[in-house]
Amino acid sequence: MPIKIPDQLPAASTLRQENIFVMSETRAESQNIRPLKVLLLNLMPKKIETETQFMRLLSNSPIQVDVELLRIDDRPSKNTPTEHLDTFYRQFQGIRERNFDGLIVTGAPLGLVQFEDVIYWEHLQDIMNWAKDHVTSTLYVCWAAQAGLKLLYDLPKKTRKEKLSGVYWHKTHKEHSKNPILRGFDDSFLAPHSRYADFSPEFLAEHTDLDILATSATAGTYLAATKDKRNVFVTGHPEYDSHTLHNEYVRDVGEGMEPTVPSNYYPDDDPTQEPYVSWRSHGHMLFANWLNYCVYQQTPYDLDHFSESAFTKDDDDE
Template structure:
């Protein structure tokens, strides 16, 4: 089934070129079906690039998904045209009286910034608190995972001395957990962060189910037992050249970054990187949509109630 997006969204042509079934709003309005409503809060600077990456992952499911784009505030963007933001993005005030099946909060380039110094920190907290009563399942990605842990468990910001950048091997911890259904025992996934997520620390200070970890990168995937909050510390949405773009950018800024681990063939940045994480990225989002959202959400979103949710125990 397709994802439903605004008719003129730039991602539409990109995804159709990849033979992904994208349905325009005008066509979807004539269908008698209850699509899943998913809100994408895009905190990344290059919003067009990021929205395309996430829409690509949301498309690989038999479920019809109606995606709405949300911005954190109305400040001008250096990397996204104002016309694009005004046309395709909503302000929180325009959606806060509605319920949604799913919410995705992206990462943000704020790894070395303290939460209280983030200009929109209070507003982000308001949105995450709102989601408790208006969203079936929220997916926190990379920096947003750190922010979500602060909100839900009051965990302080934990920062690595050096940036974690590369593609790392991960091990699953519970092959019968629905979020991991179909996963191999080990899989690869990219990371690009300063945040520190050690399994020991999360196990000691939270009641989260730790689902997948890396010996080097720490926790990759965790969730609350009712699956209403899912934390992904890496970037399954990244395209094959995204880490390369970040590496070249950091070089140009004189940051002397380390070469991303296990990314370039022969560890040589002159060699074109290959995506080795794409299949598990698609599977993760498909499982989240199915088991955390579709299987849990009420058919009538107006009847949303926390009492509807169950755990695996």
């Protein structure tokens, strides 16, 4: 969140150069505050586990965030009680006339499935197209990032030969160091991945106009965004709990898939030992920045008057 100091205070210029958000007195006097309306489209099978992970990251903000849960369709779930879905989740038809400050689209275990073979692909396209006119900023996570790139840039599905699983070092890109999404990031940081999708920085740079904000020598592109910050792509899983990668590994071993041990996750790469968390602080910082700079600082105060004008206003961040 910003600090408010006198417009002419010498520290204001210095702090802005250090990529710290300083709000002028003039802007602060006219600023209205209300709860943010964020929609979570949960595509993961274990919905209770996933919704808890994302709620944890969304809670790390001084702004009140009103979260609503959205399901992709009304098919029965093998991993989530029907009573839970009926009580807490909404259908798209029930919210499509409304506007939201933010939308999060989770990953899905569909890494080896072609888009046209995904049973709800057309419905997902409808929701993503709807978001263009009804949502201030959309955050695509893991498989959803690949789906979003297909929708917005018509990029083909690119699949790795082997599953990427583990916790990897990433670096922020200096040419985008002033991007507010990166505020507070270290030059290098750790984040988990669990995917077959391939996000080559070179391929994205050649075929899109995205700002590529963070990459890994092993995992490729990790964080990218459109220049207006209305679409943010995270190819990993900053929301993962300490044992999520472990549970996936045990599941794949049980199914006879002979998976590789998740990299840089267990002490000494020994899956009999307790894994340790090395990405939690980064995950909280990323979601706090998205909520603040991509949503709160961009969204109209009155969501009933949602329009493109909300994204062309002057911004002290830039």
